[in-house]
Amino acid sequence: MKLALLGQTCADNLDHLKACLTSDWEIGLWLPDDPVDKGEALVGDADAIVVGSDTLVSGGAFQLIPKAEKLKLFQIPFAGYDWMKPEGVPEGCLVCNALGHEQTMAEFIVASLLEWEIGFRRLDASFREGSWKYQGANRDPGSLHGEVYGKTLGLFGYGNISKETAKRARAFGMKVCAIARSPRDTTPENLDWIGTREDMPRLLAESDYIALACDLNNETRHAFDAAAFAQMKPEAVIVNVARGPVAEEEALYNALANRQIAGAVIDTWYIYPNRPLPGGTPEASPRPSRFPFHELDNLIMTPHCSAHTVGADLRRWESIARNLDSLAAGREPETVVMLGTREPQI
Structure with a gap:
């Protein structure tokens, strides 16, 4: 069978892919600087395509995919597929995403909760300036930090990321609940x-923290709107590692700016x-929203990096x-x- 790899990301991981495969494939590689006709010939004869994240971001892959008439498998190198349309690939072609990032993203979510409660950045900055304000002997209530033990984590979406997150949150003594797409017979x-x-x-109503870890689709887009934020605890914190639009942009900004909720950790944007x-x-380096989230002091902002580790890449x-x-x-x-x-094109 013939496999087309599109992008430098694929080239960087080719040796690891070959080491993991147990089946025989004739492998061809197209890089973004290669001639388009080379890529068209490669995908036109391919049974499977693996598309690199670099060619998805640049758009280079999309000029080639219409030539893929024999395609049986279109492989995405990460989790999200909200940008993918079924009419983009031949009838019956299997579109797959990848696993392996769920452990990394679960660590990111739990680390977000711990940082929110403990505040290592605040403790470090204060002590570097010569202050002992936060020492354990200080009786001032303002010197205390928090803990996640006994608090409730709500998971919106219950796929692999949420399963790994629940495992880790439970280890810290948290209560954990979840919303899934379909009902479960048992918990x-x-x-x-x-x-x-x-x-x-x-x-x-119950959650001290809510982590968004779902697909972006018609059902989840703007699932967290002004009405949803109004139902959250005033001390609640939202963590978004899913897709930005799961939380309606203006409603999220207003909920934070007006202190309707305590805060947020946002990794995915608009x-x-x-x-x-x-x-x-x-x-090349835009602000990630129409609204000035960067001016808010009750928000931790990260540039869509919750799965960005060597281990996650290898597992994918x-x-x-x-x-x-x-x-x-x-x-x-x-x-x-x-x-x-x-x-089929005639």
Whole structure:
């Protein structure tokens, strides 16, 4: 079978992919500086495509994919696929995302909660300036930091990221609840309860922290709007590692600016480098929102990096190898997220 790898990210991980594969593939590589006709010939004959994150961001892959007429598997190198349309690939083509980042993102979420409670940045800055304000012998209540023990973490979405997060939060003695797309017959391990969107009011009312870890789709877009923020505890903190628009942009800004909720840790945004809003001008380093989130002091901002580790990258390519092996063996890959619907071109 023939495999087309598109992008420098694929080239960087080619040796690891080959080491993980147990099936035979004829592998071709297209880099962004290569001629377009080379890429078109490569994908036109491919049974599977793995697209690198660099060619997705630059858009280079999208000029090639329409030439992929024999394609059986289109492999995304990360979790999100909200930008992918089934009509973009041939009818019946399996579109898969990758696993392996869930452990890293769970650590990021739990680290966010710990930093919010303990405030290492604040303690370090104060002590460097010569102050002993936060020492343990100080009887001033303002010198105390918090703890996550006994607090409630609500998970919006219950996929692999939330499962790993629940495991870690439980180890810190937290109560954990979740909202899933579909009902469960039993409560999964490490959860106190699990519900569906009908149970959102309970999650909003009970949670000290809410982590958004879901797909972005028509059901989840703007799931956290002004009405949702109004139902949260005033001391609640929201953590978004899903996609920015799961939280409605203006409503989130207002909830933070007006101290309707205590704060947020935001890793996923609304504007990205060279991906402006409609009518906007591409910028290499834009502000991530139409609103001045960067001026708020009750917000931790990070540049969409919750899964950005060597370990996560390696595990993702191991996941990709398993999907390719499954396809070669005639089995369904483990991470199918949609089927292509594009009719053959005549």
